[in-house]
Amino acid sequence: MQLSKSAFLAGLVAMLPVLAAGHSWIACTDYTEMNGQDWDAGKCRAFPRSGQQFVPKSAAFGTDTGYNFHGKEEQPCRTARNDGGAYTADHPMAVYYPGQRVVFTHPTKNHVADPGCTNNFIPDNGNQILVGPKDGGADPKLSGFTLLEDLGVSPTGDLPASIMSSYPKPGYQNAPKFCDNQDKALATGNFTLPTDMQPGRYTFLWAWSFNSPQDTYTSCWEADVVASQTERDNRLQQRGQASGDACDFNTNCNGGNSETGGESGTGGESGTGGEESGNSGSETEGCDDCLTFVYTSLKTNVATGEMSISADFPPPRADPNHPGQVDVRFPFPVKNAVFAVGRSTVIPSTETADGVFVLSEADLVPLAGDKLTVTVRFDDGVGPTCFSQAGRVRIEPVGYVAHTPLDFFFEQRWNGGGMGRIVLPDSRRTLPGDWWVEVTFPCPDLTFQVWYGTDQSTDEQKSRGQYVIRQPEWETQNTNHIGFTVQNSACAFLEDDVVATLVTAGK
Known part of the structure; x- marks a missing residue:
């Protein structure tokens, strides 16, 4: 030793x-x-x-x-x-x-x-x-x-x-x-x-x-x-x-109760002071419900964390013939990062010139539903000053189709229909790949029209109450929503019954 x-x-x-x-x-x-x-x-x-x-x-x-x-x-x-x-x-x-x-x-x-x-x-x-x-x-x-x-x-x-x-x-x-x-x-x-x-x-x-x-x-x-x-x-x-x-206590103590000790006497909230506390287990940017990262320990020159991989990884490929990858970017310069299962099985990673660590789909698929232990080493003064940095570790699946829920709401309602907006995130303006919006209604017999977007739905999709909308470049840069009117006589539905999703096809 x-x-x-x-x-x-x-x-x-x-x-x-x-x-x-x-x-x-x-x-x-x-x-x-x-x-x-x-x-x-x-x-x-x-x-x-x-x-x-x-x-x-x-x-x-x-x-x-x-x-x-x-x-x-x-x-x-x-x-x-x-x-x-x-x-x-x-x-x-x-x-x-x-x-x-x-x-x-x-x-x-x-x-x-x-x-x-x-x-x-x-x-x-x-x-x-x-x-x-x-x-x-x-x-x-x-x-x-x-x-x-x-x-x-x-x-x-x-x-x-x-x-x-x-x-x-x-x-x-x-x-x-x-x-x-x-x-x-x-x-x-x-x-x-x-x-x-x-x-x-x-x-x-x-x-x-x-x-x-x-x-x-x-x-x-x-x-x-x-x-x-x-x-x-x-x-x-x-x-x-x-x-x-x-x-x-913040991640796996059963709501404050130790799995190994005596009675807790605690319970309740974790007591962390900020919304971005690194041990809170909050998800990072990237594939929703697919990959998450949280720090478990922070020392002078080394931080350790856990990267969780969902049981249904990977998401659908953007190109069925080309496997995707996962890029991990830390919010500070690091000397090296080691991804491992348990204490000894190291998962290969490749570091790019700009400090991104790349994990292959082939290495991650067998680990679906498991966690990777991540050890990050850095120089004095350049590492995270508090655990809130964990919320800014970016985990980006590349080469996959990703779905992000969008807000769909009515600004006006009338008998059998209404007018409203689908709110779009600013991040779509810098997405590296193709993207579009999918809207699914609970019943198909309706008339759906949009502005600040182009309806590209097929007749078959419309017959199922599904619509595909794309935004031209000038509308992407100048508007933050898609406007719509919908007229329906077959069934009554609420805003929460409509599913609107931003679909990203990756790089």
Whole structure:
């Protein structure tokens, strides 16, 4: 296992004096709900060192017991290592497996920049997970720990409220319900163990820098890393705990209830502050109900996400003799993007000169109904500043027929008919391929006339109540709708009974 050192360690070792009051600590070292809103002791499967003394399950979450600690070179942890006495049956040691994404918790202790209840300028200067040697004895010096993962920093400063009040966040301040209880709100973070991490017992260290990179608080805990997820689950079941990996409150926790932990006590809305929050699971541009993208983790130089492929992929080809492809474009320059199934099966992709990653239809069809894990690496300062960037990842099926619903409404109604509009999107003006509008009525015996468009329906289509309309170029550039009149005597229908669709034939 290769774990690189980080330049920030020198700053941790130096440990300048504290600049202002501030404190926090790790309260749970294996929580079964990522990005959760409310603390639930039933979802905590493991505790930090001396947890029964300092973070007992019986106490209110975030209660001050003197557990906050400024780590020092000669004493990196609040208490000395004592595996036999620092853990109990009610407050057990963690059990992990290589490749596991581990979720941990800590109280906010008033240290979150959220204009909804504090301000934009509460600092976060770093949030890292370090690890000691395998099967070590006493704690090493602080410089003897190795950086396992840099968890990034939370957004602070002169930024819009849509960013500052949006969750999840990278870094320390990922607490969706902070404004409900600024002192004791639940915050969660997560890190992933290397897939080649050797089984053994390790000491982990959380380092959070508050006012400056040198104003650093630490918490320590031990964990047994076992060979596989199955072995981890067996260990958990033997001590009467639920197995399985952590779910994400915003995407797969069954409306806020963990699939693996105890009772939730949460439920309801996700609590994210902005409509474009990256973990909200909102669909991106592209093929409706066909491909979607959402970030699941955001760190300093790497973001991970999931790309979902619908069970009915691919859509109809624009040319039956030519397979299509899927283009993925990120809203920032990336070093590379890796698309994979699970942890090892990489799906080939080709990067174009303008930074688009191309996936072939042949590689994606066998994965219909599945999800791809996407890992994106980027340089400092060019990546997404918050999860809302996920809403701007563009996934574009190329070479397919796509259907986009349109608004159809009456401006005037009269007996047996009416006059109205079909509203067209501005995006049609820059579509790379052919497009037209299809309108289907619930009964065929009618007279349908249009302006700002040309009716190109066949007699057979009209006999089924279906109409095909195209816009000449000058009307495409100068109007944003198709006007119509319809006269019908065979049946009565409402606007919602009419289906209007923009059909795109791709490149």
